[in-house]
Amino acid sequence: MTQEHVVVIYPHPDDESFGAAGTIASYREKGVPVTYLCGTLGEMGRNMGNPVFANRETLSSYRKQELMKACKALDVDVRLLGYRDKTLEFEQVDHVAAHLQSILEEIQPTLVITHYPGYAVHPDHNALGTAAIKAVGNIEAVRRPELWAQAIATNYEKELGEPDIRHDVKPYWDKKMAAIETHLSQASGMMSLIKEKPDFNENEELEHLRYERFYRWNYNN
Amino acid sequence: MEAIIKEKVQQAIDQFADKDVYVHLETTNGAYASHFDENAYNVGAFIRNAKVKYEHGKIVGSGNAYRVGLKLDLGWVYAEGVTDYELDHQNRLLMAGHDREGRLMVALEISETPFSHESVEQS
Numbered sequence: 001m002t003q004e005h006v007v008v009i010y011p012h013p014d015d016e017s018f019g020a021a022g023t024i025a026s027y028r029e030k031g032v033p034v035t036y037l038c039g040t041l042g043e044m045g046r047n048m049g050n051p052v053f054a055n056r057e058t059l060s061s062y063r064k065q066e067l068m069k070a071c072k073a074l075d076v077d078v079r080l081l082g083y084r085d086k087t088l089e090f091e092q093v094d095h096v097a098a099h100l101q102s103i104l105e106e107i108q109p110t111l112v113i114t115h116y117p118g119y120a121v122h123p124d125h126n127a128l129g130t131a132a133i134k135a136v137g138n139i140e141a142v143r144r145p146e147l148w149a150q151a152i153a154t155n156y157e158k159e160l161g162e163p164d165i166r167h168d169v170k171p172y173w174d175k176k177m178a179a180i181e182t183h184l185s186q187a188s189g190m191m192s193l194i195k196e197k198p199d200f201n202e203n204e205e206l207e208h209l210r211y212e213r214f215y216r217w218n219y220n221n
Numbered sequence: 222m223e224a225i226i227k228e229k230v231q232q233a234i235d236q237f238a239d240k241d242v243y244v245h246l247e248t249t250n251g252a253y254a255s256h257f258d259e260n261a262y263n264v265g266a267f268i269r270n271a272k273v274k275y276e277h278g279k280i281v282g283s284g285n286a287y288r289v290g291l292k293l294d295l296g297w298v299y300a301e302g303v304t305d306y307e308l309d310h311q312n313r314l315l316m317a318g319h320d321r322e323g324r325l326m327v328a329l330e331i332s333e334t335p336f337s338h339e340s341v342e343q344s
């Protein structure tokens with residue numbers, strides 16, 4: 001029986017915390033190792049902290065530190081893929097896919113989590129999701145991990161149907177909030193939104209954060 | 222960064238004149254503009270490490286937003302909406318404009334050495 005191992009592939013420090021912290025925490029609770037392959041350092045981010053403490057040249061260093069803290073809070077391994085924020089869609093897809101595949105062949109995960117191409121809003125999300133799906137598809141079928149794709153776009157459910165996986169991460173809420181809070185340069189807006197309206201029923205943003213939803217990728221057709 | 226002191230920024234601009242310098246120029250309203258508001262447009266542009274030489278440059282404006290123009294042999298470098306500046310420890314002139322929530326809207330940076338793509342540990 002293969003050892004369970006989860007690999008999360010997103011492009012930005014904080015995607016893991018906003019998008020999958022509860023899911024990650026549930027695997028860590030079961031003792032399943034989780035590795036985060038983080039595509040960029042988010043060095044072109046618009047948020048500089050509020051009040052501002054970073055600038056365009058120092059932002060990557062802050063975000064790298066924040067990422068390390070988040071991964072510590074979530075108790076996951078992290079690997080930096082070294083691409084540059086906003087430019088992933090201009091890289092050669094095959095090149096990025098081969099890069100990812102080489103890491104996946106080494107880790108041999110049982111589950112890969114990434115963004116759903118075309119439904120993930122940020123061009124980096126769409127591009128890295130495309131490459132990740134390709135990378136997993138290039139692994140021979142007997143060793144191929146399961147792949148879950150996360151959509152973010154408004155109304156994605158209308159076009160894709162109901163997600164196959166819908167995790168209510170309320171049991172891991174404190175962990176998820178702790179992970180989000182480590183992203184100090186990015187998360188202040190979201191944190192004040194949460195503090196203003198801490199009630200799940202009244203706050204749409206909280207609902208998004210509470211249910212982590214994924215589509216199971218079908219490689220057979 | 223701190224709020225622009227026009228004279229200091231002008232001094233820094235003068236100091237880079239007639240030298241080969243690297244420029245980072247950027248404007249953005251974020252990758253999520255049309256996600257949060259379907260009537261909004263995503264607009265942005267950046268150029269990193271453009272190598273230029275300007276004969277002179279000026280910072281113009283007053284109060285809380287400034288314009289910066291650098292006159293090149295064959296053209297111009299221009300940024301509007303600059304609010305803050307910093308001369309960092311590598312003697313690079315970093316200028317940026319931020320909105321009320323502290324989000325970057327425009328940046329213009331000038332350096333005698335190329336801008337790196339690496340992060341450095343913060344002390």
Ligand SMILES: [Zn+2]
Nearest residue numbers: 011012015122
């Ligand atoms: Zn992201």
